[in-house]
Amino acid sequence: MIKINSLEYKYQDGTVALKDINLDLEKGNIIGIIGANGSGKSTLFLNIMGILKPLKGNIEFQGKKLKYDKKSLRQYRKEVGMVFQDPEKQIFYSRVEDDVAFSLRNLNYKEDEIKKRVKRSLDKVGAIKLRDKATHFLSYGEKKRVAIAGNLVMENKVLLLDEPTSGLDPKMTREMKNIIKDLGKDKKLIISSHDMDFIYEICDYIYVLKEGEIVGYGPTVEIFKRKELLEKSLLDRPWLVKVHEILEIPLYRNEEEFIKGIRKDLNR
Numbered sequence: 273m274i275k276i277n278s279l280e281y282k283y284q285d286g287t288v289a290l291k292d293i294n295l296d297l298e299k300g301n302i303i304g305i306i307g308a309n310g311s312g313k314s315t316l317f318l319n320i321m322g323i324l325k326p327l328k329g330n331i332e333f334q335g336k337k338l339k340y341d342k343k344s345l346r347q348y349r350k351e352v353g354m355v356f357q358d359p360e361k362q363i364f365y366s367r368v369e370d371d372v373a374f375s376l377r378n379l380n381y382k383e384d385e386i387k388k389r390v391k392r393s394l395d396k397v398g399a400i401k402l403r404d405k406a407t408h409f410l411s412y413g414e415k416k417r418v419a420i421a422g423n424l425v426m427e428n429k430v431l432l433l434d435e436p437t438s439g440l441d442p443k444m445t446r447e448m449k450n451i452i453k454d455l456g457k458d459k460k461l462i463i464s465s466h467d468m469d470f471i472y473e474i475c476d477y478i479y480v481l482k483e484g485e486i487v488g489y490g491p492t493v494e495i496f497k498r499k500e501l502l503e504k505s506l507l508d509r510p511w512l513v514k515v516h517e518i519l520e521i522p523l524y525r526n527e528e529e530f531i532k533g534i535r536k537d538l539n540r
């Protein structure tokens with residue numbers, strides 16, 4: 273659906289933030305983009321959204337090169353949405369329902385359809401009870417949910433999520449994990465995160481960025497077994513991978529599987 277071909281991006285001050293990036297988002301359904309601070313994840317997302325324009329290379333959507341005129345971008349963003357790391361950047365209205373409805377009203381959707389989609393989207397992120405609340409009273413985690421709902425109303429095919437768990441407490445992180453797993457059932461998701469446990473559990477394909485370059489890619493388990501690659505990319509390994517190696521137990525994909533497996537072993 274989205275392909276990135278030999279993309280290079282340079283900021284005005286001369287910083288080359290992305291070099292020869294090649295990504296094929298058909299490789300997985302929930303794709304993880306991982307890399308240390310400053311490795312280029314946000315720059316890559318802004319390029320995928322057409323907010324930044326590459327110096328070289330291109331982005332392909334459904335077999336066609338992305339065009340940067342207003343009309344083409346407007347059309348593209350009906351299909352491809354992005355949830356920013358900081359929800360404040362995406363919340364503009366004083367009431368939750370109006371905020372979530374914003375893009376649909378902007379595109380002149382009928383009020384009946386808007387109501388339906390807003391309800392469905394708030395339901396999906398477990399935020400329907402916030403519908404009439406003032407946005408400035410929302411907690412950080414609630415704002416993250418509302419920002420996601422604001423994208424879901426577009427019913428787009430691809431959703432980019434920049435650091436969806438940053439700033440969330442453990443309970444909210446677990447809830448966000450379930451919300452995202454659920455969204456992945458009918459959407460292509462591209463997620464950037466520093467939370468390797470989260471990425472390991474949720475993604476099926478990974479690209480590793482280091483200093484603006486892709487230094488590794490592959491199915492999640494294969495990538496997280498590559499200790500050297502992760503070390504040189506300044507990334508930690510998920511606890512389940514460490515436990516697998518140190519204790520020589522099977523490699524589990526999540527805590528529930530791990531507990532089940534250990535219980536079974538203890539009862540043997």
Ligand SMILES: Nc1ncnc2c1ncn2[C@@H]1O[C@H](COP(=O)(O)OP(=O)(O)OP(=O)(O)O)[C@@H](O)[C@H]1O
Pocket residue numbers: 283284285287288289307308309310311312313314315316
């Ligand atoms: N507006 C800008 N002008 C100049 N350089 C920039 C700008 N924004 C980012 N950079 C540089 O581009 C590189 C990539 O930054 P980017 O924010 O994309 O990394 P990141 O992987 O998202 O980092 P983090 O994990 O800290 O969010 C860094 O060297 C950064 O200093």
